[in-house]
Amino acid sequence: MAGNGSFASKSVPRHVARGLVGFGSVVAAFALIPMFGWWSLLLIPVGVLALRGCPACWVIGLIETVSRGRLQRECVDGVCRLR
Structure with missing residues (x-):
């Protein structure tokens, strides 16, 4: 995660x-088992590292990255809304 508690990238x-490296590594790890055996599963940590441990968090981060600057949270009297 970024230092500000966000999942977004720069x-x-x-x-x-x-995402391409992360998901590609995980898919390749399983697709390459017939060719390289269990050694191909060593690609899984590469994928997990690229996705920062969580595929769902990567998707949330993509949404945050795309919407950065467009959506702003406004909190008044303990009630927060997106504007």
């Missing part, structure tokens, strides 16, 4: 690249 291309 840019959409960077975030998408992390």
Whole structure:
């Protein structure tokens, strides 16, 4: 996660690249089992690291990255709303 408690990246291309590496590594790990055996499963930690441990969090981060600057939270009297 970024230092501000957000799942977002600095840019959409960077975030998408992390997703391609992450999901690609996990898929390749299983797809390559017939060719390389259990050694191919060593790609899973690469994918988990690229996704920062959580595929759902990567998706949330993509949404945050795309919407950065467009959505703002406003809290008044303990009630917060997006505007």
